[in-house]
Amino acid sequence: MRRTIIAGNWKMYKTIGEAIELANGLKRELFELDTQHIEAVLCPPYTALSEVAEVISNSNIQLGAQDVYWQDEGAFTGEVSPKMLKDCGCNFVIIGHSERRQYFSETNETVNKKVKAALKHGLFPIVCVGETLEEREVGRTFAVLDDHVINGLKDLDKDEFSRVIIAYEPVWAIGTGKTATPQQAQEAHMYIRGVLAKMYGAELAQACRIQYGGSVKPENTKELMSEPDVDGALVGGASLNVTSFATILKTAAQVKK
């Protein structure tokens, strides 16, 4: 049985004060969340990681970052290492988000280096994969998923792979209000699981958690989470508000219990 995982990607939103307020609100709303079946993760911007870590310490909410660099330390102006993220209290890190691929030249190769570095330091990587609208329209969805999954996870051994979380995020559904239908999500998730089975065997592929991301909101959580291969969500816009993110978590917990 895969444990559902819902992560909030705050992107470049929230000052420290705002982040503390949001984290406090969520801690209050979610104190009864049954973490036996569901994990809740907050991914604030770097500047608010330490403060949010403090707010959610001794709670059932965990901390993640939105990116990481692959070196342990060095002259890499502007970058943050896995060791530094651990130091802030992170357990998770989002890697290869489509916005990073689109605006910051992220490639499968850099994703792969980051995944390995995160794993080496005991972080659970949330590896984002997914096609653009153009790619979907020309029938390249599965080819893009092959490319992102095979090359992003290249040369990981089974033990390393067992700690990887995948987020299927069709680029056309991110921040557009346009959600993939539950059937589209299920189809892609099942496909990804098939690719993972070829790489790591059926058992590990079955155990791997695959989140859906792209305009997840309280209103569509139930139908998306009802799909058998959808194991959670990576939530952008709707994670910036206490009520909507808490509702997504509670709804998912109901569906997946």
Ligand code: PGA
């Ligand atoms: P969205 O973003 O929920 O605002 O569409 C999802 C994401 O980018 O992870």
